[in-house]
Amino acid sequence: MWAFINKLRSPKWFYAISERLLPWFWVAAAALILVGSVWGLAFAPADYQQGNSFRIIYVHVPAAFLAQSIFVSMAVCGLVYMVWKIKVADMVAAMVAPLGAAMTFISLFSGAVWGVPTWGTWWMWDARLTSMLILFFLYLGVIALRGAFASRDSASRAASVLAMVGVINIPIIKYSVDWWYTLHQPATFTVTGRVGMPMEMWAPLLIMVLGFYSFFIAVTLMRTRSEILRRESNKRWVRELAGERH
Known part of the structure; x- marks a missing residue:
């Protein structure tokens, strides 16, 4: 664990390792989303109550899962940045915020x-x-804070604090259907209980969830690589890399 954290201190190491991982996650995302969407939209049986309208679950649920997971990852990155001052963690937190906001909007819509x-x-x-x-709104607040300060360090600290405080909303989202009277259906997947739908319906949903997460990792790696080059543009290894490409 500590060895990995020490490696994360090096933007150069992250840039190098992400170059190897990036193609695999792009391929996984494309394949999983293609298979899951075709299976779910064309071949999964219609719901006995909702008919074909239930098929929106193959976008709605993965987007909702990802929206919550991204915010948790932002809070973790904020904690790592605040405690260990690891710049890559702050870069990742900054790059995933717009994607998290987009996934939350897709989930709501x-x-x-x-x-x-x-x-x-x-x-x-x-x-x-x-x-x-x-x-x-928490996502929008984090994004706004990063643009509200002249000092990058101040902006990063403010955004990290908001992410760490706002993460308390995640268990509220998860358990809201259990704590309060709500029209929203309970969780589709549970760790201990049975899945409340036949395999022909939940299997493509699981594939779509994996595809969305693969897409998230690929986009995060790609955007963080660009942010590393932008922030480390004065470093020798970045100048050498730019020289090799030209």
């Missing part, structure tokens, strides 16, 4: 579209929906 045939309305102040909306 797809949920609203799904709500019309299911609940008869686009929006209700349901506990799960409201806590997801709060997550979206």
Whole structure:
């Protein structure tokens, strides 16, 4: 663990290792999302109550999972940056924030579209929906803080604190359907319980979730590599790398 943290102190090491990993995650993301979407949208059976409208689950659930996971990763990166002053952790946190906001928006929008045939309305102040909306505003707050300070260090510290404080909203999102009366259905997957749908329906969903996470890792590696080059542009190894490419 400590050896890995020490390696993370080197943007050059992260840049090198991410170059090897990046193609694998792009291929995995493309293959998994293609297989999952074709299986889920074309071949999975229709739900006995919701009919074909349930198929939005193959976008809605992976986006919701990813929206929450990205915020947790931002909080972890913020903690690593605040405690160990590892620049790469701050770069990752900065680069994943827009993607997290986008996934939260997709989750909210797809949920609203799904709500019309299911609940008869686009929006209700349901506990799960409201806590997801709060997550979206937390993302916007983190992004805004990074642009609100002239000093990069001050911006990074402020964004890290907000991410670490805001992460308390994640368990609220997860357990909102258990703690309060809510129209939102319970979790599709649980660690100890049975999956509440046949294999022909949950298997493509699982593939889509894996595909979305592979996409997230690929985008994070790509954007962080660009941010490393931008922030480390005055370092010798970056100048040498630029010289080799030209």
